[in-house]
Amino acid sequence: MDEVLLRGLTPGxxxxxxxxxxxxxxxxxxxxxxxxxxxxxxxxDPPEDPKGWLVTVAWRRFLDAHRxxxxxxxxxxxxxxEPEPGPVPAADDTLHLxxxxxxxxxxxxxxxxxxxxxxxxxxxxxxxxxYLVPEATMAQRIARAKRTVAQVRLDRPGDVATVLxxxxxxxxxxxxGDVDLAAEALRLTRRLSTEIDHPEVAGLLALMLLHHARxxxxxxxxxxxxxxxxxxxxxxxxxxxxxxxxxxxxALARDRLGPYQAQAAVAALxxxxxxxxxxxxxxxxxxxxxxxxxxxxxxxxxxxxxxxxEADGPRAGLAALxxxxxxxxxxxxxxxxxxxxxxxxxxAARLYSxxxxxxxxxxxxxxxxxxxxxxxxxxxx
Amino acid sequence: xxxxxxxxxxxxxPAPVNDVPMDQWTxxxxxxxxxxxxxxxxxxxxxxxxxxxxxxxxxxxxxxFDGEGRPPVTDGPFAETKDLIAGWMVIDxxxxxxxxxxxxxxxxxxxxxxxxxxxxxxxRPFLTAPPTVTE
Numbered sequence: 001m002d003e004v005l006l007r008g009l010t011p012g013x014x015x016x017x018x019x020x021x022x023x024x025x026x027x028x029x030x031x032x033x034x035x036x037x038x039x040x041x042x043x044x045d046p047p048e049d050p051k052g053w054l055v056t057v058a059w060r061r062f063l064d065a066h067r068x069x070x071x072x073x074x075x076x077x078x079x080x081x082e083p084e085p086g087p088v089p090a091a092d093d094t095l096h097l098x099x100x101x102x103x104x105x106x107x108x109x110x111x112x113x114x115x116x117x118x119x120x121x122x123x124x125x126x127x128x129x130x131y132l133v134p135e136a137t138m139a140q141r142i143a144r145a146k147r148t149v150a151q152v153r154l155d156r157p158g159d160v161a162t163v164l165x166x167x168x169x170x171x172x173x174x175x176x177g178d179v180d181l182a183a184e185a186l187r188l189t190r191r192l193s194t195e196i197d198h199p200e201v202a203g204l205l206a207l208m209l210l211h212h213a214r215x216x217x218x219x220x221x222x223x224x225x226x227x228x229x230x231x232x233x234x235x236x237x238x239x240x241x242x243x244x245x246x247x248x249x250x251a252l253a254r255d256r257l258g259p260y261q262a263q264a265a266v267a268a269l270x271x272x273x274x275x276x277x278x279x280x281x282x283x284x285x286x287x288x289x290x291x292x293x294x295x296x297x298x299x300x301x302x303x304x305x306x307x308x309x310e311a312d313g314p315r316a317g318l319a320a321l322x323x324x325x326x327x328x329x330x331x332x333x334x335x336x337x338x339x340x341x342x343x344x345x346x347x348a349a350r351l352y353s354x355x356x357x358x359x360x361x362x363x364x365x366x367x368x369x370x371x372x373x374x375x376x377x378x379x380x381x
Numbered sequence: 382x383x384x385x386x387x388x389x390x391x392x393x394x395p396a397p398v399n400d401v402p403m404d405q406w407t408x409x410x411x412x413x414x415x416x417x418x419x420x421x422x423x424x425x426x427x428x429x430x431x432x433x434x435x436x437x438x439x440x441x442x443x444x445x446f447d448g449e450g451r452p453p454v455t456d457g458p459f460a461e462t463k464d465l466i467a468g469w470m471v472i473d474x475x476x477x478x479x480x481x482x483x484x485x486x487x488x489x490x491x492x493x494x495x496x497x498x499x500x501x502x503x504x505r506p507f508l509t510a511p512p513t514v515t516e
Contacts, residue, residue, distance in 0.1 A: 107475045109382045110429070131382070133432050133473050141429025169382070174513045182513050211514055225511060266516060303516055362508040 004187070006038055006050070007121030011094035013054045014118060022062050024100065025146040028118050030065065034058035035121060094119065095195040098188075099158035102166040103149050110145035111166045117142055120184055130179040163192065164204050164260060171208050186212055193247075202251035203261030209244030210267035213237040224370070225363040229276045241271045262291040281311035298328050306334055314342035332358055333368055340375070349375035384432060384473050384507040385480040387487060389500070391439055393464030398499035399492045406493050417490045425472060425483070436468035471507075480504050 010031060017027035034057040038050075047053035101115040116122045116130075128138035171185035186208045193201045217231040226232075248264045265287045273279040288304035301324055309317020317338045324331060336351035352372035359365035403411060418434075425431035440458040447454040470487065474480050484502045492498040 109473070109475050112382065113429075131473070132384075133429075134426075137426055137429050137431050137473070140427050144427075144429055168514075172512045172514055173382075174510055207514070215513075228516065263514070270516070306516075360506065360509055361511045363511040365508060 003039075006035065006042075008187075008191070009051050009054055010035065010121030011097045011119050012051060013058055015093050015097055016055050017058055017062060020059070022059075022066075023150070025150060026062055026065060027058070028146060030058045030062035031121075032117070032123065033061045036123070094191070098163045098192055098195070100149055100152055101145075102163040103152055103158065104162055105148050105152070106145055108166070108169055110141055110148065111162075112169055113138060113141045114145040114149075115166050115188070116170065116184065120188055122179060122184070126179045130173070130181050160196065160198055160200060164189075164200060167192070168204060168260075171211075182208075182212060182215070199251040199254045199256045200258040200260050202247050203258055203264050206244045206248035206251065206264035207260055207267055209240045209247065210264060210271050213240035213244065213271065219363075223363075225367045227367070228270060233274065236271065244268065244271070257290065257294065259291060259294045262287050262294060266291075279310070281307055285311045298325060302328055302330060302334055306337070309338045309341060314338045318342065329358070329360060330355070333364075336368075336371070340371075345375050345378065382473065382475060383477070383480075383509065384471060385477075385484075386503075386505045386507065387470040387472065387480075387484050388503040388505060389467045389469065390503065391465040391467045392462075394501040394503065397488075397492070397501065399494070399496050401493035403492075410491065410493060410495060413491050413495060418487075421487055421490075422470070425470075430472050430474050430479075430483070432471035432473050434468070434470040437466055439465060439467070477506070480506075 013034070014027055014031045017030060018024055022030070031054070034054050037057055038054060042050075097119055098115070101118050102111045106114065113127055113131075116127045117124065122130075124139050124142060125135050127142075128135040131138065167185050167189050170181050170188070173181045186205075189201070189205045189208055193205050213236050214228075214231060216237070217233070217235040218226055220226050244264065245268050248261065248268055251261050252265070266284050269280050269284050269287070284307045285304065288300060288307055291300050292304065302321075305317050305320035305324065308320045318335070321331070321335060321338065326332070332351050333355035336348045336355050339345075339351060340348035349372050352368050352375065356365050356368035356372060359368055403414075406414070422431055422434050442455050443457040443459070444453050444455050472480060472483055474483065481504060484504050488500050488502050489497040490500070492500075
């Protein structure tokens with residue numbers, strides 16, 4: 001049984017239940033039950049119409065739960081009017097579900113958890129494992145998220161940017177457990193791009209495809225981080241790159257630039273270079289300038305300084321860096337790199353050690369420690 | 382979405398405001414303290430922020446490799462060790478401010494006289510996995 005196919009049916013089934021009058025929280029629970037049941041039953045007895053099967057089972061679960069709840073409260077009343085199981089509409093409206101699960105009233109971690117469950121069709125246990133928290137904690141996080149959006153109506157679109165941010169967060173979490181969150185984010189973004197025609201959705205999809213394409217080359221056999229400049233480019237996924245570039249070009253042609261398209265453009269220029277020496281750094285700097293116009297953030301300025309260092313030389317990069325706050329994450333690592341390129345190896349070695357001490361992820365810390373060790377070692381020889 | 386370790390020290394942290402050793406509290410005060418800790422953990426599970434909580438025995442053994450085929454060398458416990466960890470709580474929260482807020486709440490656990498301890502807790506971020514988007 002194809003689990004991804006099964007999960008792909010989740011949002012459609014859920015919206016049908018909601019349209020039939022089930023409240024979102026109860027419908028979502030019922031769909032989870034139906035998914036678990038499908039995993040149990042389908043391998044031996046695959047249904048002809050998988051979606052219809054899920055709708056029927058989920059609706060029955062919903063009614064059972066609703067009945068027992070009602071019975072507890074008011075035993076004399078019985079829920080009437082079960083709809084006929086009739087034909088299931090082919091087109092489903094999962095778009096509103098995306099908006100609901102990324103609703104601005106939710107904290108980022110709750111929006112992420114709710115999106116993975118209600119739109120992604122993952123079980124609470126899978127989400128808990130992916131984020132390395134106990135299942136009970138994740139269950140509570142999802143239950144709270146559902147309570148928070150209980151009063152939100154499911155009938156009008158919200159802000160696409162909030163949805164894209166949640167998908168970006170999931171993608172950036174990468175791969176930490178038995179669920180590949182980057183691949184899951186890619187799947188959900190691809191699906192979103194079929195639900196809504198929006199250049200920034202396409203921009204995020206392109207960004208994900210282009211970064212995902214490099215995944216095999218990002219880590220060495222021993223698990224160490226391989227920086228972009230040192231990656232074996234023959235290991236990049238050319239099909240994903242081609243799709244990413246195509247998606248990006250179509251989006252850019254719409255002439256409604258946004259931050260995800262600009263970031264994807266930077267990634268596309270890296271993907272386009274057969275060797276690191278052939279990277280078009282001048283164009284990359286121009287895209288960072290665009291990005292700064294769209295979202296002036298210190299992180300973008302820091303990345304721009306790296307690109308300036310490559311386009312116009314390390315001194316120019318250091319000059320660009322001088323305007324920035326030295327307490328920014330990765331500032332010291334960038335300064336170390338620019339000093340190394342400038343030939344000041346003593347300063348670079350000292351800064352690499354300092355940057356390793358400040359690193360917020362273990363792979364980055366190890367990478368920077370190796371850089372420092374390499375320079376220290378070279379000086380001793 | 383970041384994990385933090387809230388570290389409680391037996392020794393090594395600055396003295397709490399309500400600085401009376403636990404063995405001099407009344408049994409009721411000890412029970413109230415334990416109940417507070419349990420309620421706090423339960424509440425964090427309810428908010429979807431709880432990961433783990435453990436207490437450690439105060440005395441441990443130092444061990445080191447002593448060469449192939451030789452038994453490990455052990456030493457200690459060292460009564461004079463400056464820093465001693467009593468236990469920890471691991472939380473998974475949206476940001477650093479939230480971690481500080483929760484640590485401060487935990488620091489208000491009741492001690493002697495039922496008054497808050499105001500003990501110093503150390504908040505340490507976990508190193509994360511590398512992000513997927515790198516430039």
